[in-house]
Amino acid sequence: MMKVPGGSYESFYRTEADPPVRVAPFRIDELPVTNGEFLSFVEANPRWRRSQAPKLLAEPSYLSHWAGDLDLGDALPEQPVTFVSWFAARAYCESLGKRLPTEAEWELAAAPRKGSAEEDEEVRRRILAFYARPRSQLPRVGSTPANQFGIRDLHGVQWEWVEDWNSTLPTAEGRRTGDRDSGAFCGGAAALAKDAGDYPTFMRFAFRSSLEGRHALHHLGFRCARSER
Amino acid sequence: MRTQALFGIVAAAAWLGATTACNRVDGSREKPAASAPAASAASAAAPAAARIGSTTSPLPEIGDPSKLPVVEAKLGVPPEAAPPTGRTSPARVVVKIEVREKVLELADGTKYTFWTFGGTVPGPMIRVRQGDLVELHLMNHPENAMPHNIDLHAVTGPGGGAASTFTAPGHQTQFTFQALNPGIYVYHCATAPVGMHVANGMYGLIAVEPPGGWPKADEEFYVMQGEVYTKGDYREPGLQPFSMKRAINEDPAYVVFNGRDGALVGERALPASVGDRVRIFIGNGGPNLTSSFHVIGEIFDEVWPEGGTPVVHDVQTTSVPPGGAAIVDFRAEVPGTFILVDHALFRAFNKGAIGMLKVDGAGNKLLYSGQEVDETYLADAAPKAQAARAEAAATGDSVEAKKLRGKAVFMGTCSTCHMLDGKGMEGVFPPLANSDYLMADKERAIKIVLTGLSGAIEVNGKPYNNVMPPLANLTDHEIADVLTYVRNSFGNKGDAVTDEEVAAVRAAIPKDANGGHP
Numbered sequence: 001m002m003k004v005p006g007g008s009y010e011s012f013y014r015t016e017a018d019p020p021v022r023v024a025p026f027r028i029d030e031l032p033v034t035n036g037e038f039l040s041f042v043e044a045n046p047r048w049r050r051s052q053a054p055k056l057l058a059e060p061s062y063l064s065h066w067a068g069d070l071d072l073g074d075a076l077p078e079q080p081v082t083f084v085s086w087f088a089a090r091a092y093c094e095s096l097g098k099r100l101p102t103e104a105e106w107e108l109a110a111a112p113r114k115g116s117a118e119e120d121e122e123v124r125r126r127i128l129a130f131y132a133r134p135r136s137q138l139p140r141v142g143s144t145p146a147n148q149f150g151i152r153d154l155h156g157v158q159w160e161w162v163e164d165w166n167s168t169l170p171t172a173e174g175r176r177t178g179d180r181d182s183g184a185f186c187g188g189a190a191a192l193a194k195d196a197g198d199y200p201t202f203m204r205f206a207f208r209s210s211l212e213g214r215h216a217l218h219h220l221g222f223r224c225a226r227s228e229r
Numbered sequence: 230m231r232t233q234a235l236f237g238i239v240a241a242a243a244w245l246g247a248t249t250a251c252n253r254v255d256g257s258r259e260k261p262a263a264s265a266p267a268a269s270a271a272s273a274a275a276p277a278a279a280r281i282g283s284t285t286s287p288l289p290e291i292g293d294p295s296k297l298p299v300v301e302a303k304l305g306v307p308p309e310a311a312p313p314t315g316r317t318s319p320a321r322v323v324v325k326i327e328v329r330e331k332v333l334e335l336a337d338g339t340k341y342t343f344w345t346f347g348g349t350v351p352g353p354m355i356r357v358r359q360g361d362l363v364e365l366h367l368m369n370h371p372e373n374a375m376p377h378n379i380d381l382h383a384v385t386g387p388g389g390g391a392a393s394t395f396t397a398p399g400h401q402t403q404f405t406f407q408a409l410n411p412g413i414y415v416y417h418c419a420t421a422p423v424g425m426h427v428a429n430g431m432y433g434l435i436a437v438e439p440p441g442g443w444p445k446a447d448e449e450f451y452v453m454q455g456e457v458y459t460k461g462d463y464r465e466p467g468l469q470p471f472s473m474k475r476a477i478n479e480d481p482a483y484v485v486f487n488g489r490d491g492a493l494v495g496e497r498a499l500p501a502s503v504g505d506r507v508r509i510f511i512g513n514g515g516p517n518l519t520s521s522f523h524v525i526g527e528i529f530d531e532v533w534p535e536g537g538t539p540v541v542h543d544v545q546t547t548s549v550p551p552g553g554a555a556i557v558d559f560r561a562e563v564p565g566t567f568i569l570v571d572h573a574l575f576r577a578f579n580k581g582a583i584g585m586l587k588v589d590g591a592g593n594k595l596l597y598s599g600q601e602v603d604e605t606y607l608a609d610a611a612p613k614a615q616a617a618r619a620e621a622a623a624t625g626d627s628v629e630a631k632k633l634r635g636k637a638v639f640m641g642t643c644s645t646c647h648m649l650d651g652k653g654m655e656g657v658f659p660p661l662a663n664s665d666y667l668m669a670d671k672e673r674a675i676k677i678v679l680t681g682l683s684g685a686i687e688v689n690g691k692p693y694n695n696v697m698p699p700l701a702n703l704t705d706h707e708i709a710d711v712l713t714y715v716r717n718s719f720g721n722k723g724d725a726v727t728d729e730e731v732a733a734v735r736a737a738i739p740k741d742a743n744g745g746h747p
């Protein structure tokens with residue numbers, strides 16, 4: 001796992017009432033969790049096999065890209081695992097004595113080096129170019145260069161679960177009970193954003209706010225984190 | 230304003246229940262079943278209430294919503310408009326739209342990852358009727374990378390449906406709204422960053438027909454303007470990524486109709502025929518630039534500007550803002566190719582804002598002559614002799630001079646019906662060419678021009694029964710010239726008609742006779 005020094009994190013969407021978040025030093029996986037790793041997990045934990053997982057905790061598309069409960073089919077062991085719900089991702093990390101990173105941790109780990117406007121611009125450009133390509137096939141993990149902390153594949157491969165994805169925007173609860181806050185749309189989103197020109201971050205936050213804990217999506221995987229002891 | 234407010238009070242008193250429902254925006258309107266008689270009482274009491282979609286008109290009456298017929302919406306794939314609903318009563322209309330992120334051609338050799346409603350840019354055209362309950366299903370394809378939603382400007386309710394349709398990839402959502410106001414409305418994705426979702430192609434039109442529908446048109450087309458912000462310049466080849474910088478600077482590489490450079494050009498031109506009433510539902514997805522929509526060589530006979538209700542006539546260029554739309558109607562009178570442009574011309578010339586309408590059929594030289602003159606222009610150096618010769622020909626009393634002047638009168642006045650070749654139209658407009666009726670009686674011909682003619686006649690063995698208006702506003706000189714022309718053209722051979730002969734016939738016409746045209 002890679003070490004990330006702590007720091008202060010200002011949420012992308014914030015109001016006057018939200019102070020910046022203090023983040024303690026932590027460690028995070030260098031790479032996203034792969035199909036191969038997740039297969040070992042479900043072998044050891046039958047209740048998270050495709051046919052066994054409770055529908056409340058993992059929707060029907062859970063691991064639907066595999067051929068069977070313990071059969072990867074066409075999915076490669078080195079590809080990041082996707083079609084996993086938040087509940088399943090949490091269970092995986094817990095089984096290894098880890099946890100999902102918080103949104104603040106993930107954003108700190110994925111941020112461009114501080115003070116470099118050029119790198120900032122370059123990262124944004126690279127992410128947008130990536131979004132502009134349709135992806136039906138995911139690359140093997142480790143296909144993108146390591147960032148300042150030695151972490152790979154944070155941008156340009158897939159989306160990733162975070163522990164508190166549903167705090168991105170206020171909703172009544174994780175399961176949808178009504179319409180979401182309209183601040184997420186149109187002008188409302190820009191009014192609250194830290195940097196209305198930061199389209200890649202807009203897209204990440206919009207994506208997170210569309211989720212439910214049981215969702216298992218084509219382009220959504222995860223990696224684990226651990227607090228520094 | 231005061232008058233309006235007064236109508237408001239009168240109307241409100243008449244249909245109390247309905248107004249209460251009107252103020253609710255959460256879509257869960259509960260309308261009293263007995264509001265129908267109250268509503269008609271209101272329209273009788275207050276003229277303002279009679280206007281559809283006004284602040285004082287009652288909500289569209291649909292009776293028991295559970296008893297409405299359920300119909301699947303017939304969607305229009307651009308450039309074809311969705312067909313008219315053909316309904317005279319409300320229904321529950323089911324609309325299903327799938328969001329696809331897909332690579333499409335932006336120009337020859339240039340590709341772009343569009344985010345689409347239904348796989349096309351613009352998305353499918355939806356058409357419903359005022360009062361309909363629209364049940365909208367939004368499916369976000371599992372392979373898509375982004376969450377999406379839909380904000381329809383035809384919706385009265387928060388976010389226009391955006392909040393109710395925010396959909397992660399591999400999921401679907403649904404909501405229902407009542408189409409309260411008639412008109413033509415834009416719909417678009419409203420997920421942050423919304424400008425990018427729109428610039429990537431996520432827009433379309435929904436038409437809400439007024440109760441009687443719009444006047445019938447022969448051709449209905451669906452065209453939307455939109456900008457594309459690519460990293461590379463216009464027509465730079467390859468798969469082009471989105472440029473955030475260009476988007477924020479409002480400096481698109483492309484301004485196009487229907488999502489592609491040349492989408493409506495050449496073999497993809499919009500087809501029509503002479504005589505057609507052509508209608509274009511013209512929308513602007515934007516996201517940034519207002520379109521100055523113009524069809525070169527046409528005048529919009531009717532425009533519903535901004536998609537609203539009052540009709541404006543005789544419009545050259547209509548302004549279509551981003552997130553707005555209009556309906557333009559025109560009669561295709563003249564054959565040929567008509568160019569659709571954003572009249573902000575550098576967009577048309579350098580960024581792709583060009584389309585074509587090809588009108589086939591017979592030409593009418595009177596409406597549009599084609600090129601009549603193409604000769605050397607000598608300006609001051611023009612030989613004076615040539616001018617003198619022309620003047621002599623035009624002022625003399627020879628048959629040739631009279632024919633020359635008479636032809637000008639004929640083309641301007643007579644050829645509309647009798648046609649430029651004098652052959653008329655069989656059964657409708659009698660021929661002047663080789664005409665036994667014309668040549669049989671010179672005095673009768675003069676009289677017909679002065680007083681008109683109506684009723685049954687026979688010309689060259691064919692019956693005619695129509696009305697020709699009197700043309701007594703022409704001078705004796707003009708009538709003498711034009712009759713000399715027709716009596717010595719189109720296979721006719723006769724003598725000249727003099728000014729004096731015309732004057733004599735005019736003097737003999739009773740004073741109360743119908744005179745003057747028009």
